[in-house]
Amino acid sequence: MKKGLVIVNTGNGKGKSTAAFGLLLRAWGRGLRVCVVQFIKSETGKWGEIKAAQKLGIDWFTTGDGFTWTSKDMDETVARAIAGWEVAKEKIVSGNYDVIVLDEFTYAMHFAWLETNQVIDWLKSNKPTELHLVITGRDAPAELIEYADLVTEMTEVKHPYQQGILAQAGIEF
Amino acid sequence: MKKGLVIVNTGNGKGKSTAAFGLLLRAWGRGLRVCVVQFIKSETGKWGEIKAAQKLGIDWFTTGDGFTWTSKDMDETVARAIAGWEVAKEKIVSGNYDVIVLDEFTYAMHFAWLETNQVIDWLKSNKPTELHLVITGRDAPAELIEYADLVTEMTEVKHPYQQGILAQAGIEF
Numbered sequence: 001m002k003k004g005l006v007i008v009n010t011g012n013g014k015g016k017s018t019a020a021f022g023l024l025l026r027a028w029g030r031g032l033r034v035c036v037v038q039f040i041k042s043e044t045g046k047w048g049e050i051k052a053a054q055k056l057g058i059d060w061f062t063t064g065d066g067f068t069w070t071s072k073d074m075d076e077t078v079a080r081a082i083a084g085w086e087v088a089k090e091k092i093v094s095g096n097y098d099v100i101v102l103d104e105f106t107y108a109m110h111f112a113w114l115e116t117n118q119v120i121d122w123l124k125s126n127k128p129t130e131l132h133l134v135i136t137g138r139d140a141p142a143e144l145i146e147y148a149d150l151v152t153e154m155t156e157v158k159h160p161y162q163q164g165i166l167a168q169a170g171i172e173f
Numbered sequence: 174m175k176k177g178l179v180i181v182n183t184g185n186g187k188g189k190s191t192a193a194f195g196l197l198l199r200a201w202g203r204g205l206r207v208c209v210v211q212f213i214k215s216e217t218g219k220w221g222e223i224k225a226a227q228k229l230g231i232d233w234f235t236t237g238d239g240f241t242w243t244s245k246d247m248d249e250t251v252a253r254a255i256a257g258w259e260v261a262k263e264k265i266v267s268g269n270y271d272v273i274v275l276d277e278f279t280y281a282m283h284f285a286w287l288e289t290n291q292v293i294d295w296l297k298s299n300k301p302t303e304l305h306l307v308i309t310g311r312d313a314p315a316e317l318i319e320y321a322d323l324v325t326e327m328t329e330v331k332h333p334y335q336q337g338i339l340a341q342a343g344i345e346f
Contacts, residue, residue: 029225
């Protein structure tokens with residue numbers, strides 16, 4: 001049996017979720033069974049990647065409420081992260097997928113909405129050996145990096161916001 | 174008219190091409206017209222991203238011959254890079270696309286198969302203002318970074334090869 005990789009895309013730059021999405025599509029292109037459990041972001045359907053996934057019939061579970069750094073209702077945000085982790089656990093043990101992306105999941109650990117060691121311990125005990133798991137987000141905890149097989153840090157070298165260019169539909173979201 | 178972004182994904186880590194591919198799919202999800210001109214890699218059809226693109230009807234032009242660091246026939250490799258750039262130029266000015274990915278294109282400049290300044294000058298004069306251009310590969314030349322709007326460096330933090338785990342179909346290629 002092949003060992004499924006635990007992949008972490010972290011850092012302050014672009015491309016963490018986008019690379020996870022690209023990996024998902026690559027896997028889908030080979031006929032693997034894939035899904036996304038998306039933390040933080042809300043189900044507005046305004047995201048290009050969700051539109052693409054819908055077109056492709058890829059399972060995509062949004063669990064967030066559109067949390068931003070100015071969110072007022074942190075109780076709701078935390079409750080959604082905890083509920084999202086329950087969704088993720090269910091998908092992980094389901095046997096229905098070869099590749100699962102937990103998008104923006106690092107925040108739940110970084111902000112201690114979930115206990116990092118409990119998450120890692122659960123994964124060590126319950127993740128099917130052959131399942132590939134991709135986790136994205138800034139500030140990946142050290143315990144997660146230790147547990148992961150493949151960790152990439154995306155670093156912002158130059159960003160158009162610096163030049164006053166706004167984010168554009170279809171490119172950055 | 175919106176300004177198209179020039180995006181560069183560089184660095185020694187994973188995710189450069191994968192993030193470009195994810196961006197492409199996101200754009201495709203929004204109905205934008207997208208294509209890939211792929212340098213270096215050959216048309217073996219063994220790549221998961223090509224399989225996915227084929228399923229989606231995304232235009233994908235491979236121009237390389239499977240160059241590796243042990244390639245013997247450098248004349249052929251260089252000739253293909255030059256021919257690939259001609260393909261890229263044709264697609265860029267065609268007006269048929271909103272987003273074009275030049276995958277692994279940095280190498281042609283880094284190894285001076287193409288003159289970087291000539292490439293940049295051509296782009297400055299000929300790239301349609303609204304076209305988004307994504308260029309991937311290690312060792313992006315300084316002139317390219319200067320020209321680009323959005324530059325991300327992907328850095329390898331941890332890699333499974335270090336642990337003796339081989340690359341896996343559908344995940345890394």
